[in-house]
Amino acid sequence: MQQRVRKAIFPVGGLGVRFLPATKAMPKEMLPVVDKPLIQYVVEEARAAGIEQFIFVSSHGKSVLEDHFDFSPELHETLVRRGKTRELELLDELYLEAGQIAAVRQPEPLGLGHAVWCARHLVGDEPVAVLLPDDLVRARTPCLKQMVEVYNEVGGNIVAVMDVPREHTDRYGVLKCGREKDRLVEVQALVEKPKPAAAPSTLSIIGRYILQPQVFELLENQEPGAGNEVQLTDALAGMIGHGPFHGYRFEGTRYDCGDKAGFVAATIAFGLDHEKIGTAVRQILLDQVQQLESGDPAR
Numbered sequence: 001m002q003q004r005v006r007k008a009i010f011p012v013g014g015l016g017v018r019f020l021p022a023t024k025a026m027p028k029e030m031l032p033v034v035d036k037p038l039i040q041y042v043v044e045e046a047r048a049a050g051i052e053q054f055i056f057v058s059s060h061g062k063s064v065l066e067d068h069f070d071f072s073p074e075l076h077e078t079l080v081r082r083g084k085t086r087e088l089e090l091l092d093e094l095y096l097e098a099g100q101i102a103a104v105r106q107p108e109p110l111g112l113g114h115a116v117w118c119a120r121h122l123v124g125d126e127p128v129a130v131l132l133p134d135d136l137v138r139a140r141t142p143c144l145k146q147m148v149e150v151y152n153e154v155g156g157n158i159v160a161v162m163d164v165p166r167e168h169t170d171r172y173g174v175l176k177c178g179r180e181k182d183r184l185v186e187v188q189a190l191v192e193k194p195k196p197a198a199a200p201s202t203l204s205i206i207g208r209y210i211l212q213p214q215v216f217e218l219l220e221n222q223e224p225g226a227g228n229e230v231q232l233t234d235a236l237a238g239m240i241g242h243g244p245f246h247g248y249r250f251e252g253t254r255y256d257c258g259d260k261a262g263f264v265a266a267t268i269a270f271g272l273d274h275e276k277i278g279t280a281v282r283q284i285l286l287d288q289v290q291q292l293e294s295g296d297p298a299r
């Protein structure tokens with residue numbers, strides 16, 4: 001019987017340089033895909049997976065992320081006065097129970113590994129999920145829920161993985177693969193951002209992890225790696241051979257919303273799914289394609 005995954009870390013301390021100028025004064029994790037900010041999608045995903053404690057690793061200028069999940073008395077009263085029942089329901093869905101959100105600070109963006117390490121005192125000695133808000137996964141069963149179900153059977157460390165084009169391996173942590181069974185792949189080695197020719201495979205880690213607390217001991221002494229940042233992948237490599245460690249080929253489609261093109265793709269996909277505007281978005285897309293095909297002089 002595995003120890004239950006009750007806590008999740010949301011690293012939100014990065015600078016979002018790839019998304020400038022949008023992220024100059026606004027955190028990347030607050031960018032909305034259709035009508036919800038990125039952070040809300042991952043918090044909802046974690047809730048669906050049974051997570052009870054939500055730990056934000058944030059930084060200077062990012063307290064709006066915590067505020068987003070907090071009760072706002074003025075807004076609430078105004079909506080009640082105006083009889084805005086649907087809007088009140090939307091806000092009710094957003095609130096977590098008192099005390100379920102905690103935030104720690106990462107004073108400097110020293111890398112994802114460093115951000116995760118900043119949460120060590122709040123996690124303690126139990127397994128923890130890590131969700132990167134700039135990765136959205138559109139799936140029938142939320143990605144982390146799929147992983148928790150698998151974790152309850154096999155335990156250890158689990159990272160969500162997908163095959164990427166070989167020319168993109170230098171953007172990911174990449175697996176050297178061992179035995180494979182169904183969606184699970186034994187991890188033999190991990191390499192952070194390998195050049196395409198040196199990559200041991202194309203199976204790459206996306207922003208969902210279930211990790212054992214030993215990761216904090218390894219991060220404690222982790223030297224900066226690729227990009228001169230403290231890399232989570234490098235610490236994970238140190239756990240291989242000390243208990244089960246699997247890549248999990250999740251069911252669903254992942255959108256890299258830290259990248260402008262990936263963000264637009266997510267907006268289209270989630271817009272098409274949206275119960276209110278899905279039909280309108282479909283028509284907009286068809287019109288755009290038609291304009292493109294007829295050689296719109298403005299493009």
Ligand code: UTP
Nearest residue numbers: 011012013014015016017018109110111112115
């Ligand atoms: P990214 O590398 O995608 O985010 O890290 P970034 O550094 O903000 O983006 P660019 O490359 O400058 O455009 C993935 C997640 O890890 C967090 C980020 O906030 C993001 O949610 N992160 C990254 C931290 O919390 N701290 C860090 O030092 C680095």
